[in-house]
Amino acid sequence: MTQEARIDVELTWSQAEEKSSAEKTSEYARRLPKGPWFGTPTAGARGGGEGRSKETWPLRSARPYRREVALGEAAVYLADGHRELERPFIFADGFNYGPSNLDDLFAHFNAPYPGGRKGFLDQLLAAGIDVVLVGFEQRHTYIQANAGVVISAINEAINRRVGDTPLIVGGVSMGGIITRYALAEMEDKGQDHQTGTYLSWDSPHNGAWIPLVLQQMAYFFESMPTEPGKVKEAELIRSPAAQQLLYAWVPDAKYEGPVATASELRVQFLSELRELGQFPQRPRKLGVANGTGTGVGRDLPAGGEVFEVQVPLVVYARANFQPDGGERKPIGEMRAVGQVRRGFTSHVPGLDGAPGGTLDSFGKIAKALGAEIPATYEYGCFVPSVSAVALDYDPVAWDVDPYERVEAVDEKSALDEFKCDTENTVHSQVTKPLVDWIVERLVG
Incomplete structure (x- = not known):
């Protein structure tokens, strides 16, 4: 019997970090590219x-x-x-x-x-x-x-x-x-x-595949203070089309539970x-x-680190390639304005390196956040051949x-x-x- 694919999140809070970083984080958020992530x-x-x-x-x-x-x-x-x-x-x-x-x-x-x-x-x-x-x-x-x-x-x-x-x-x-x-x-x-x-x-x-850690990041970074009227980073990922299209989907950065049936x-x-x-x-x-x-497929190490970016007292983000199955495997971490979120998945296949049509989602998001990324890591599987x-x-x-x-x-x-x-x-x-x-x- 196939075990349920799911995501879990650890949430912590640093009040001291929140007070020292709020203004700088707001400035960082204003510099992020405008518009929704994950376009084709x-x-x-x-x-x-x-x-x-x-x-x-x-x-x-x-x-x-x-x-x-x-x-x-x-x-x-x-x-x-x-x-x-x-x-x-x-x-x-x-x-x-x-x-x-x-x-x-x-x-x-x-x-x-x-x-x-x-x-x-x-x-x-x-x-x-x-x-x-x-x-x-x-x-x-x-x-x-x-x-x-x-x-x-x-x-x-x-x-x-x-x-x-x-x-x-x-x-x-x-x-x-x-x-x-x-x-x-x-x-x-x-x-x-x-x-x-x-x-x-x-x-x-x-079904299509967009890495769960990148979905989490879209929700996380759109919550940072920025100018009004901007089309937010997660607007496409939360859309009806994305919910219907994606094999694995999360409704927000805090969500814990099944990912293959998260959307009705x-x-x-x-x-x-x-x-x-x-x-x-x-x-x-x-x-x-x-x-x-x-x-x-493509030579992308399941569970391996894709990129990491740190601006002291402002923001930290780390993304891993999707681990291949397993129990409570880490997929990444995000920190800003005192919030710390670490994501883990269980029984989710390592689809980033699978044979399929690719998207440069890792590359675009790394660039948006100011992170360095190996060129070979920019593209991952979007529509698996199967x-x-x-x-x-x-x-x-x-x-x-x-x-x-x-x-x-x-x-x-x-x-x-x-x-x-x-x-x-x-x-x-x-x-x-x-x-x-x-x-x-x-x-x-």
């Missing part, structure tokens, strides 16, 4: 989509979720030689904070990449596939709410399409989960989505997926992973070896076909092995 790479892309011939569709979910009616937008790029929509490829944006920027999304997926002759989206457009990028007004809201936006995009594409060529529908990161839910919901309600192929790009079908939002989301049959049944289901399928290829295991208990050679056990996947990268590349990165595989299946 497409947010930083610029250029490439602007000025291209496109049409935009305003999108509104046809039904509320938890009283929220989600909004979004589609950017439509017609294939070479097309004057109307003929062969739509609907591709949804993924996990991040705030509204989508579809020009950035186009730029990210159409950027030059090593070994490529032309951008991924340009290859599709040249092959007669119309590209419909779907963005959301709030990427960080409920997956089910944004699934309503995707359903509206699918219906709009069906209404505008000339001919009866089946749709291709999918997304990157959480966009692949949103479209998975949308298609399954349409089937459950007897709605004809007219989709022949579903495609996910490094989507965390069984994830419990409910997983329950709804089961009721919908987990995946849409009619389309061919394809997926790609930015992680390797060989079982080879999750991106939808292996059959319990998404709460995580009764799976994250180092499993998934390329050798394709029959255990809920996808009909999948492709892993040849290296553990950055989450959502466009690489030649992945593009060649997708283009071969979508164009042929």
Whole structure:
């Protein structure tokens, strides 16, 4: 029987340190970078989509979720030689904070990449596939709410399409989960989505991973006094999307207890997926992973120290890589304004070095805090390969070896076909092995 993954926290208080450090700590907090931590790479892309011939569709979910009616937008790029929509490829944006920027999304997926002759989206457009990028007004809201936006995009594409060529529908990161839910919901309600192929790009079908110690730090440092109106460090991590997406999550820096079921939002989301049959049944289901399928991860020592920073009488922070299982293993420590918090985990897998698409969360947070970090430690696993290829295991208990050679056990996947990268590349990165595989299946 799998033992419960949990976190424990030791809290202590130094009144003398509190009095001597409050003013200096406030100044330190004001120097911290503004905005939420843990954003994914497409947010930083610029250029490439602007000025291209496109049409935009305003999108509104046809039904509320938890009283929220989600909004979004589609950017439509017609294939070479097309004057109307003929062969739509609907591709949804993924996990991040705030509204989508579809020009950035186009730029990210159409950027030059090593070994490529032309951008991924340009290859599709040249092959007669119309590209419909779907963005959301709030990427960080409920997956089910944004699934309503995707359903509206699918219906709009069906209404505008000339001919009866089946749709291709999918997304990157959480966009692949949103479209998975949308298609399954349409089937459950007897709605004809007219989709022949579903495609996910490094989507965390069984959950994503953000180190628990970094989640704790986001909450801890946002509590330090700073100027009003700032978007706080933990805004993304506390969002509905993060709660639904992450295998392990904590609601604040003091939390003790289970981490795989800490949020009822994830419990409910997983329950709804089961009721919908987990995946849409009619389309061919394809997926790609930015992680390797060989079982080879990154050389990150489980439980080892990642970075340490100390400003005397102001702040101290130490982060460790996630220990691999065990009982009450230390993950880090934080001190400021007299508060001292030490974190420990039990029965949590050491996912930082697992094969998978990576994020530079350790690097960005170390830089934000002014800590030095080895370059090889900046990136850790965000979407484990076993999750991106939808292996059959319990998404709460995580009764799976994250180092499993998934390329050798394709029959255990809920996808009909999948492709892993040849290296553990950055989450959502466009690489030649992945593009060649997708283009071969979508164009042929």
